[in-house]
Amino acid sequence: xxxxxxxxxxxxxxxxxxxxxxxxxxxxxxxxxxxxxxxxxxxxxxxxxxxxxxxxxxxxxxxxxxxxxxxxxxxxxxxxxxxxxxxxxxxxxxxxxxxxxxxxxxxxxxxxxxxxxxxxxxxxxx
Numbered sequence: 001x002x003x004x005x006x007x008x009x010x011x012x013x014x015x016x017x018x019x020x021x022x023x024x025x026x027x028x029x030x031x032x033x034x035x036x037x038x039x040x041x042x043x044x045x046x047x048x049x050x051x052x053x054x055x056x057x058x059x060x061x062x063x064x065x066x067x068x069x070x071x072x073x074x075x076x077x078x079x080x081x082x083x084x085x086x087x088x089x090x091x092x093x094x095x096x097x098x099x100x101x102x103x104x105x106x107x108x109x110x111x112x113x114x115x116x117x118x119x120x121x122x123x124x125x126x
Contacts, residue, residue: 003078006071006091013068013098020061020105027054042122049115056108063101070094 027050034047071094078087 003075003082003087005075006078006087006094007075009071009094010068013064013071016098016101016105017061017064017068020057020064024054024057024061027057046115046119049111049118053108053111053115056104056111060101060104060108063097063104067094067097067101070097 031047031050031054034043034050038044038047070090074087074090074094077084077090081087
């Protein structure tokens with residue numbers, strides 16, 4: 001495998017990081033607003049759920065940062081030690097980190113809909 005191939009994946013990971021970070025910022029602002037306005041148990045419950053969502057996004061972002069670092073390390077390692085198996089193992093670890101991060105983001109998306117549904121149902125039961 002050519003040493004530069006893992007490094008070509010980094011811009012794609014960067015797009016995921018950018019998207020995840022943007023979601024983290026807007027969710028954090030929404031949580032801040034919710035916490036200022038918390039007046040009942042339901043609002044506290046929704047704030048708690050959104051904080052769990054922020055935790056999911058933070059974990060996914062951390063894994064994506066790790067994956068980008070592993071892809072770069074794999075490319076550097078492959079350039080320095082051309083006959084080494086380690087660059088492939090490092091690349092595999094980067095792909096695995098990306099895969100786990102995508103799973104967390106899917107989980108995040110699913111829970112986002114559940115939270116919105118709870119909010120919607122609460123408005124109609126008042």
